[in-house]
Amino acid sequence: MKTKQQKNNSVTVVNKDQIQSYIMTTAKYDFSVYEKRILYRIVEMAQGELQGVRFATDCKKIEHTLFDTVHITMPIASLLNGESDENYTRVKQALLSLQKKIFTYEDEKEWISISIIALPKIKKRSSVVSFQIDSHIWDCCLDFSKGFRKYELATAMKxxxxxxxxxxxxxxxxxxxxxxxxxxxxxxxxxxxxxxxxxxxxxxxxxxxxxxxxxxxxxxxxxxxxxxxxxxxxxxxxxxxxxxxRDAELYKKELQKQTGLSWDLGRQVISYLKTSLEFSDKEIKNNRDLFVTAQMELPDIMTELAILRGKSRTKTNPKGWIINALKGKIKDK
CATH class of the missing domain: 1.10.10.10 (Winged helix-like DNA-binding domain superfamily/Winged helix DNA-binding domain)
Known part of the structure; x- marks a missing residue:
């Protein structure tokens, strides 16, 4: 299933429900709109790395250095708001401003004051920006110890x-x-x-x-x-x-999480996925859209699953292979 996409100059923004630490949500700060967009993208990339997302296809890159910093590369266009927003000057101003602003971190062992970003760089005639952030800020993006808020990324960027x-x-x-x-x-x-x-x-x-x-x-x-x-x-x-x-696709997925698997998957399909293919409830829910689509699009989902089961036995990751094989069959059809 495809989620709604928003064009952002040459960058296609795939909408998603982004999770943000409550620490960041209620923090005391005075940021501009462009500074906030940079922070939204940092949160997106931190959580994407945690989830195993690969960014190579959209010019994003994350490199962890030996000096306890994280080197970030992202398209400049991903910080702009649509086709008509070509204000690269404001992006540069936001980078300079974030470089001057301080994040203060304290725990039982230490107190530390850190610039939010360091070494912002845009190469001439380049479409990407790069900068470094301290690992403490990276960790703060993933600290849900005090709760979190979930919001649509594309909406927040508008x-x-x-x-x-x-x-x-x-x-x-x-x-x-x-x-x-x-x-x-x-x-x-x-x-x-x-x-x-x-x-x-x-x-x-x-x-x-x-x-x-x-x-x-x-x-x-x-x-x-x-x-x-x-x-x-x-x-x-x-x-x-x-x-x-509300993004219709994201809302549907949210509602699916609140309903039993049998709401939109046949009982035979659920039983076969669990007993013969050894998928857990969580693994089925994580791929629910795929299984529902396969159930609707393929002539005989049970036969297809049985064939894939036989072929998957020699694979290193049988369940992952079955997921990708189903995606391929749906795409071909």
Missing amino acids: FKSVYSMRFYELLSGQKTKLIYPLEQLKEMFKVQDKYAKTNDFVRKVIEPAKNELDELSPYTFEWSANKEGKKIVSFNFYPIFKPEH
Whole structure:
């Protein structure tokens, strides 16, 4: 099954549900839209490496050095927003800005202050950018010890406001009311000294973010204020799910995870996959779309599986070979 794709200059962005550490979601920072896009791509690549994704086909590369750093290469176009966005100058400005910004890390053993990126480089007449990041930042992208948020990558990359990005990350997948003190929100967004009047904070931060989420996002919100006397001290945010903005393929996969295998797979097929081919429930779920498609597209799925079982016995990874063979049969058909 193919997921929805978004053209981004010469780069095709395959939409996906991206997992982001709650540590990163609630961190205190002041990033531009372009800086956020760079960070989204770093998160994407860190998780892709963890999942065994190979990036060679889309000009992305990850190299772990001997000096506890990670060298990243990615297309410049993957940081832009569609065909009309050719502002490479802003990408360069974002790289320079991230180079100057500091990430502070502390645990039981050490305190360390790190530039978010180092050595950004764009070769003349090249379509890629490269830079280095410290391994602590790489590890932070994969630290889910305090929870996580899941959001659509293509949607996050569309926003023109960094406040929309922040609210989208906070609200995506959220089903219950969120309460944030005014001062905590201002500190998270790094606008403590920017909007002295709360009405200005609402007008410049909350309302524009809500309007953009209403237009583009599968998750938006309503809000109300909590007061002590006449003074606003905190805000309530009520998540609203807008299915018309949800990627249909990703939503289907999400629903599949919540249903039993027999919802869309025949019992005979499930039984054969488990008993004869030794697939676990998790392995079947991970390849559910493939098995459902094979069930619909191939004339006799049971016969095909039996043939593949015989041929797979001499393979080093029989189940992996069967998966690839099914993909090939579907493609040929």
